[in-house]
Amino acid sequence: MxxxxxxxxxxxxxxxxxxxxxxxxxxxxxxxxxxxxxxxxxxxxxTTPSTTLAGYPNNLDGWIRESLAIMAEKKIPGTYNGIYRNIIRESSGNPRAINLWDSNAAKGIPSKGLLQVIDPTFKAYHVDGTSFDVYDPVANITAACNYAAARYGSIDNVFGAY
Known part of the structure; x- marks a missing residue:
């Protein structure tokens, strides 16, 4: 060939x-x-329901918006952007996040949830009408914002670990 x-x-x-x-x-x-x-x-x-019991989307956006509604009712200051910025820094948006390595964890009280709240702080700043579960996204956001308001004036004034 x-x-x-x-x-x-x-x-x-x-x-x-x-x-x-x-x-x-x-x-x-x-x-x-x-x-x-x-x-x-x-x-x-x-799978997880697509909305919360209050009718908000069952995702980071919905949890923040539901928290803001509760915060407005309870006169707790804070904005969507301030909450979102702190959540992304603290937990990357993971409501089940837990810090097992810092000084709080060494004392047996690790930071938990979206805004990395320790149990004593969560209990002290818990907001009526939200869950008593620190991992509940809306309860975690609302308690953390209540704490930040008492300590810093607003979650909007928090730019690092708090």
Whole structure:
């Protein structure tokens, strides 16, 4: 077989292989998308509710907004931006965050929740109408903001560990 014909045959095989791999790759990419839609729909009823009991979205935005509503009612100062900034610094938005390494943790009272509140502070600044669970996002935010208001005038005035 002439070298030119063999080259074309190899090039054709390479093109067929490339198309087969590309087609398989596209199918592999499409399967998770199709499966994810079905899985997502199937688990919606068994996962965390999409709203809080008060009707706010059950996510960081909703927890902050619900807290702000309670704070307004109780005349506790604070803004969305001040709360959000401190939450991101303290827990990255994880309501189950716990600090097991600082001086409070060494004393057996680790900081917990979105705004990293220790249990004695949470109990002292707990706001009526919220949960007594330090890990409850709305209770944690509201108690921490109540504490920050008493100590610093507002959560908006907190720019570091408090």
């Amino acid at each position: 002439p070298a030119d014909a063999q080259h074309r045959h190899t090039r054709t095989k390479r093109l067929v292989r490339t198309l087969a791999v590309a087609g398989t790759g596209a199918a592999v990419l499409a399967l998770p998308l199709i499966g994810a839609t079905a899985a997502s729909a199937a688990t919606t009823s068994t």
